[in-house]
Amino acid sequence: MTPQEPTDTLAGAASALVHGHDVTDLLLRLTQQATRTFGGDVGGLLVRADRAGRLEVLAATDHVASHLEVYQAQRVEGPCVDVVVTGAPVAAVGREELLERWPAVGREIVDAGLRSAHAFPLAWRGAVVGGLNIFARHDLEATPETARAAQAVADMLTLVVTQPDALGEDEIARRIDHALAGRVVIEQAKGALAERLDLDMARAYDALVERSLRTGTTVTETARSVLQEAQEG
Numbered sequence: 001m002t003p004q005e006p007t008d009t010l011a012g013a014a015s016a017l018v019h020g021h022d023v024t025d026l027l028l029r030l031t032q033q034a035t036r037t038f039g040g041d042v043g044g045l046l047v048r049a050d051r052a053g054r055l056e057v058l059a060a061t062d063h064v065a066s067h068l069e070v071y072q073a074q075r076v077e078g079p080c081v082d083v084v085v086t087g088a089p090v091a092a093v094g095r096e097e098l099l100e101r102w103p104a105v106g107r108e109i110v111d112a113g114l115r116s117a118h119a120f121p122l123a124w125r126g127a128v129v130g131g132l133n134i135f136a137r138h139d140l141e142a143t144p145e146t147a148r149a150a151q152a153v154a155d156m157l158t159l160v161v162t163q164p165d166a167l168g169e170d171e172i173a174r175r176i177d178h179a180l181a182g183r184v185v186i187e188q189a190k191g192a193l194a195e196r197l198d199l200d201m202a203r204a205y206d207a208l209v210e211r212s213l214r215t216g217t218t219v220t221e222t223a224r225s226v227l228q229e230a231q232e233g
Contacts, residue, residue, distance in 0.1 A: 026160055027059040031132065034153035035061055038118065038146050040134035044069035045157060046080040047122065047130030055081065058130070058161070064112050069133060071108050078105035079119035083131035089147065090119040093139050109135065116140040120147075120154040124162050132157060182220040189223035192230040
């Protein structure tokens with residue numbers, strides 16, 4: 001495995017989303033890559049199947065992973081269940097911790113010859129739609145780098161799960177118009193800041209971005225705020 005692999009995976013997934021793809025195949029390939037990148041041995045993808053929270057397996061790298069994901073859904077217990085409920089990454093390393101955290105599912109994990117379980121959320125606009133589960137046959141601790149890479153793949157899995165099959169030309173045009181309208185607002189706000197603060201346009205844009213970061217709002221929202229202040233002033 002090379003450090004370039006996660007980047008290649010995300011680039012390939014993005015290309016598949018743009019040019020067309022088989023959803024089942026893409027989900028499996030991403031789950032396989034996330035497992036390898038993280039240093040695990042088997043992995044699976046468990047998602048919410050309905051509003052009631054019923055969990056179903058969408059992808060598994062092998063039969064062991066498939067069994068463990070199905071068992072978690074049946075027992076409503078385990079790392080993927082926890083990550084769906086909490087929306088935060090979950091980790092358990094070592095036989096004792098696995099058995100202590102999840103008595104039933106932990107026993108299945110241990111009996112399958114696995115010693116570590118990690119799960120990462122598939123988050124979509126404030127909701128958790130599923131979890132990416134990675135198991136290892138050894139004591140596998142996450143590093144900041146491997147955790148970021150696994151979460152990046154989990155985010156891409158979310159896009160694959162939630163993306164509409166196709167957008168018509170009218171809908172694409174509508175979205176482009178919406179984006180262009182936002183850009184117009186930003187340009188107007190730049191002009192307002194340049195005039196008010198006696199800046200050139202480049203520095204005015206920098207000021208707009210800095211204010212966006214400072215206030216924790218999007219650049220477009222910040223631009224609208226600037227324009228409102230200009231009108232009121």
